[in-house]
Every structure is written in structure tokens, then in C-alpha cells.
Amino acid sequence: xxxxxxxxxxxxxxxxxxFAYAGRGFDLVARGLLVLGVLWLFAGKQRWVWFSTIAxxxxxxxxxxxxxxxxxxxxxxxxxxxxxxxxDLTDFMRxxxxxxxxxxxxxxxxxxxxxxxxxxxxxxxxxxxxxLVRLEFTFEWIMLLTLVAVLGVTQLVSWLRRR
Amino acid sequence: xSRTFLLILIIYSLLLAxxxxxxxxxxxxALPLLAYLLVGFWRAPEKLDLEVHRTISSERxxxxxxxxxxxxxxxxxxxxxxxxxxxxxxxxxxxxxxSPRHLLSLKKGESFSWTYTVSGPRGGYAFEALKAEARDxxxxxxxxxxxxxRNELFIFPPLTRxxxxxxxxxxxxxxxxxxxxxxxxxxxxxxxxxxxQPGDPPRWINWRASARHDETLYANEFQQERVADVALVLDxxxxxxxxxDGRSLFEHSVLATASLADAFLSQxxxxxxxxxxxxxxxxxxxxxxxxRERILQALAHAQTGGSPVFSGLEHIPVRFFPVHSxxxxxxxxxxxxxxxxxQLRARGYQIMVISPDPxxxxxxxxxxxxxxxxxxxxxxxxRNLLLKKLQRAGIQVLDWNIAHPFDQVIKHRLGPPPPLFxxxxxxx
Numbered sequence: 001x002x003x004x005x006x007x008x009x010x011x012x013x014x015x016x017x018x019f020a021y022a023g024r025g026f027d028l029v030a031r032g033l034l035v036l037g038v039l040w041l042f043a044g045k046q047r048w049v050w051f052s053t054i055a056x057x058x059x060x061x062x063x064x065x066x067x068x069x070x071x072x073x074x075x076x077x078x079x080x081x082x083x084x085x086x087x088d089l090t091d092f093m094r095x096x097x098x099x100x101x102x103x104x105x106x107x108x109x110x111x112x113x114x115x116x117x118x119x120x121x122x123x124x125x126x127x128x129x130x131x132l133v134r135l136e137f138t139f140e141w142i143m144l145l146t147l148v149a150v151l152g153v154t155q156l157v158s159w160l161r162r163r
Numbered sequence: 164x165s166r167t168f169l170l171i172l173i174i175y176s177l178l179l180a181x182x183x184x185x186x187x188x189x190x191x192x193a194l195p196l197l198a199y200l201l202v203g204f205w206r207a208p209e210k211l212d213l214e215v216h217r218t219i220s221s222e223r224x225x226x227x228x229x230x231x232x233x234x235x236x237x238x239x240x241x242x243x244x245x246x247x248x249x250x251x252x253x254x255x256x257x258x259x260x261x262s263p264r265h266l267l268s269l270k271k272g273e274s275f276s277w278t279y280t281v282s283g284p285r286g287g288y289a290f291e292a293l294k295a296e297a298r299d300x301x302x303x304x305x306x307x308x309x310x311x312x313r314n315e316l317f318i319f320p321p322l323t324r325x326x327x328x329x330x331x332x333x334x335x336x337x338x339x340x341x342x343x344x345x346x347x348x349x350x351x352x353x354x355x356x357x358x359x360q361p362g363d364p365p366r367w368i369n370w371r372a373s374a375r376h377d378e379t380l381y382a383n384e385f386q387q388e389r390v391a392d393v394a395l396v397l398d399x400x401x402x403x404x405x406x407x408d409g410r411s412l413f414e415h416s417v418l419a420t421a422s423l424a425d426a427f428l429s430q431x432x433x434x435x436x437x438x439x440x441x442x443x444x445x446x447x448x449x450x451x452x453x454x455r456e457r458i459l460q461a462l463a464h465a466q467t468g469g470s471p472v473f474s475g476l477e478h479i480p481v482r483f484f485p486v487h488s489x490x491x492x493x494x495x496x497x498x499x500x501x502x503x504x505x506q507l508r509a510r511g512y513q514i515m516v517i518s519p520d521p522x523x524x525x526x527x528x529x530x531x532x533x534x535x536x537x538x539x540x541x542x543x544x545x546r547n548l549l550l551k552k553l554q555r556a557g558i559q560v561l562d563w564n565i566a567h568p569f570d571q572v573i574k575h576r577l578g579p580p581p582p583l584f585x586x587x588x589x590x591x
Binding site: 100 | 166171173176177178179180182184188189191192195196202244245247261262264265300301302
């Protein structure tokens with residue numbers, strides 16, 4: 001079940017991005033994304049967990065770039081979400097491999113997929129808000145967000161140094 | 164790269180990109196990732212509170228015997244979405260059935276039990292802690308905990324029951340046993356005659372001898388049988404035990420030592436064990452079943468060692484052995500050991516050498532070609548010469564070809580003498 005969900009997520013992520021890029025005439029990027037999808041599926045089969053991280057970074061970067069060049073936001077969010085789900089499922093399948101064959105993992109898989117579906121729905125709803133409500137970035141908003149970003153990055157750096 | 168770090172990095176990059184381009188849609192892209200991350204933190208596992216019991220079907224087993232391990236885990240803390248349990252034991256043990264590892268979901272107050280079967284070679288194995296790792300479903304946060312539950316499994320060397328081993332020490336202990344003490348008194352075997360003393364049982368009176376003397380009664384004296392001190396020395400030196408292609412005689416030496424210890428203790432003797440090899444491992448002498456257990460535990464842990472300090476037998480600490488006691492060395496022997504053994508004999512110890520035959524052992528694995536046979540003959544002659552020299556020094560030597568069962572060899576060479584020879588006080 002998890003592998004089927006993983007394949008669906010990869011297809012959803014890579015397919016959405018590829019479709020949007022191809023629609024705008026970026027055939028090379030679209031083909032590159034399809035190659036990435038094939039490699040991702042192959043890596044999933046080969047249990048190369050590290051590849052999922054690279055594929056997630058590439059997919060989110062291309063989704064962000066797509067937003068910047070004003071491709072359809074729906075496809076971009078769908079692409080990023082698909083990549084996130086595939087990345088999550090890769091790690092989940094890695095953890096499942098620790099279990100011996102005799103363990104009944106179906107309840108565990110069912111609960112995981114249910115949780116993932118809820119998170120996806122919530123994520124889509126949250127992502128739709130800025131798409132539907134076009135907010136103007138006033139100077140105060142920019143300052144506030146910059147402050148939050150700087151504080152966040154500082155916290156992140158201090159956390160990493162503590163580790 | 165940690166999953167949390169990766170997600171935070173992406174979220175902040177999108178946030179910064181949104182600020183740089185003044186595009187709110189970047190925030191929209193970051194929100195699903197943020198939701199995923201926050202759910203991970205929200206559902207992060209709390210501190211684990213597990214109660215673990217482990218039971219082992221048998222704490223003492225024979226090599227390659229199946230031992231069933233049962234583990235019971237109860238969750239006394241909060242619900243755990245994903246819990247990986249892994250029982251910790253030595254890698255030398257082989258899992259024959261089941262699995263020591265399980266992945267499950269455990270709610271508050273729930274319990275989970277499982278069994279698995281292990282087996283292994285001779286040794287002492289500790290089952291240490293149960294490793295528990297709890298995660299939320301996203302795997303963002305986890306909590307790892309080692310629950311200490313200690314069990315021990317001893318896989319003892321295979322034991323061959325020996326009925327009786329004849330030893331004659333120059334000094335015995337005060338307790339009655341089976342070893343002739345070379346002293347008159349109560350016993351079974353005839354020892355001599357002495358004048359009848361009041362209190363002697365009338366059936367001890369030797370009427371024939373008394374008839375030859377006027378007014379004097381003579382009584383039979385019997386040889387007292389007592390227990391003795393026996394020191395077993397197990398040679399664990401690599402240079403004497405290991406041969407080409409990783410073959411070793413050590414397991415045979417351990418088997419012989421275990422069987423001898425069992426037999427000597429069954430006869431009521433006080434037995435100690437010295438494992439001589441990597442270091443000195445001395446099991447203090449004692450009697451009975453407790454001592455048997457101690458010696459078997461020491462033998463379960465016994466390994467060969469290549470310490471340069473103990474490469475020769477000259478560092479055997481003779482002060483450990485009571486004066487004039489019986490010393491039994493179990494060793495394939497090396498040419499350099501001759502002088503040390505003769506010196507030990509000269510100090511008054513009764514020495515017995517049980518020597519698994521290394522020549523026959525090695526030849527059994529070599530091709531039967533003329534050069535090998537010639538080399539075998541030369542080495543055989545050298546070994547025979549060594550054994551002859553030991554025998555001439557008054558050392559009892561038992562050359563054991565391991566192709567023959569140990570108990571049969573012992574019965575033939577060191578078993579009780581036939582009644583005919585017993586009457587004349589010994590064996591040929």
C-alpha cells in the first residue's frame with residue numbers, strides 16, 4: 001500500500017510540475033522533470049533513501065521558480081505537495097523495513113496514510129488562502145515578515161550550533 | 164541532513180524568496196510544508212515509559228540448542244504512534260525463529276509480547292537492554308530509550324560423563340572419598356596387619372595371623388580412601404591450539420576439561436581450574452555442584468589468546484595449587500613445555516597431561532600425498548619423543564586422538580583397574 005502511495009505521489013508531484021512547464025513551452029524542464037520522476041521511482045525500488053531528499057529539493061525549487069515566472073500556482077502547489085508526500089513515504093518505507101516479515105504492518109500503514117491525507121488536505125487549504133486572497137505587501141508587512149525571518153534564521157543557526 | 168532541518172531550510176528559503184520578490188504565493192507554497200512540520204512537532208512522542216520483562220526458556224544450554232526468549236512490553240506512558248522495539252543480545256547468537264525486532268503502534272496501557280528463538284556456540288551471553296525508539300507518523304521527532312533488562316545465557320561446553328578416573332596423589336584431604344590415601348584405616352581394599360586394638364570390629368580380626376601368635380590378636384587394616392585436591396589447567400595458548408585454515412583443537416580441550424571437572428567433582432574431590440592463555444583465569448578450588456557450575460561458567464567464557472607473556476608454561480602460578488596435589492594439564496603440548504612440566508613434577512606435584520593429538524588432527528585435513536605423509540611421520544616422531552620424555556619424568560600422559568570419543572579413551576586408560584590388578588594394588 002505504501003509503495004503504491006509513493007508511486008502515486010511521485011507521479012502527482014513530477015507530473016503536475018512537468019505539465020505546467022510543458023504548457024508554457026519549457027519542454028526541456030518538463031522532460032528533465034520526467035527523467036527525475038523515473039529516477040525517483042527507480043531509487044525507491046533500490047531503497048536509495050538519500051535520493052528522495054535531492055528530488056524534494058529540486059521539486060520545491062522548480063515549484064518556487066514556476067511561481068516566480070507566473071506558472072499556474074495550483075500545479076506548483078500540487079507538485080510541491082506530491083514531492084513532500086513521496087519524500088515522507090520513502091522514509092516511512094525505510095522504517096517499515098526494520099519490521100520482520102511476520103509483523104502485520106497494515107494498521108500502521110493505514111494510520112500513516114490517513115494522517116498524511118489529513119495533512120495534505122490541511123496543507124492545500126492553507127496554501128489556497130494566499131492564492132485566493134491577494135494581499136498587498138505594505139512596508140509594515142514586509143518589515144514584520146523580515147523580522148520573523150531573521151529571528152527564525154537566528155534561532156535555526158543557534159539550534160544547529162547547539163547540536 | 165536531519166528531516167527537520169531540511170524542512171525548516173525549505174520553509175525559510177521560500178519565506179525569504181517571497182519577501183525578495185514581494186510574491187505572497189511563495190508563502191502559500193511554504194504553508195503545506197509548515198503544516199506537515201507542525202503536525203510532526205505536535206504529535207512528537209513523549210518520554211517513553213515502558214515496562215519490560217524478558218524470560219529465557221533455559222539459562223543453561225548446550226551448543227546449538229534452541230533457547231526461546233519471550234519479551235513482554237507494557238506501555239505505561241502516552242500513546243505511541245510508531246514504536247520500534249529491538250531486543251539487545253550478543254551477535255554471536257543466531258536467531259533461529261522469530262525476530263528480536265518489532266515495529267508496532269502501542270496505545271497507553273497496552274501490552275505487546277513476542278518470542279524468538281536463538282542458539283549459538285559455547286559462551287556466556289548477556290541480554291542487556293531493550294532498545295525502544297518511538298516516532299510520530301511523519302518521523303520528524305523521535306525519542307529513543309534503552310530499557311535495562313538483564314538476563315544471562317550460558318552455553319556450556321558439551322559434557323561427556325566419565326564414570327571414574329584413577330588418580331593417585333601423594334597427599335589427600337581429610338574427608339573420605341575414592342582416592343587411595345596410602346594410610347591404614349577404614350576402607351575397602353586390604354592394606355596390612357596390625358595388633359588388634361579395643362574398639363576394632365571383631366570381623367576385622369585376621370584369624371589366620373592371630374593363630375600363629377600366642378595371646379596376640381591381629382586385625383586387618385584397610386586402605387583409607389579420601390578426596391584430593393585437583394587442579395585442572397586448560398591450555399588456551401594460540402600457538403598450541405590453532406592450525407591452518409582456522410581449525411582449532413581448543414573446543415576439544417574445553418570438552419575434555421569440562422568432563423574431567425565433572426568426574427573429579429562427582430568423586431568428591433576439591434577441584435580448581437586455571438585457564439592459561441590470553442590471561443590467567445583462576446577458578447578457586449571447591450567442592451560439589453556449585454563448584455561444577457563455577458567451572459562450567461568459566462569454561463563457557465574460555466577463549467584462546469596470544470599473549471607473549473603466557474606463550475610458555477613457565478608462568479603457571481604454582482602457588483595456586485596445594486602442595487603435592489594432582490595437576491591435570493589439558494594441552495596439545497609444545498616442545499618448549501617439557502622443562503616446565505618436569506620442574507612441576509620435581510616440586511612434588513602429581514602431573515597428568517591429557518593431550519589432544521595435534522598431529523592426527525592436522526593430518527586429517529591434509530591431502531594424502533607422499534610429502535605430507537613423510538612430514539607427518541617426522542612430526543609424529545618428535546611428538547612421541549616429547550611424550551616419552553614426559554613419561555620418563557614420572558608424568559602420566561594420555562595422548563588423545565580426537566577421532567575417538569573422550570570417554571572411551573579415558574575408560575580404557577584411566578578407568579578403574581580390573582579386580583585382578585586391584586588385588587595387587589594397581590594397574591599395569
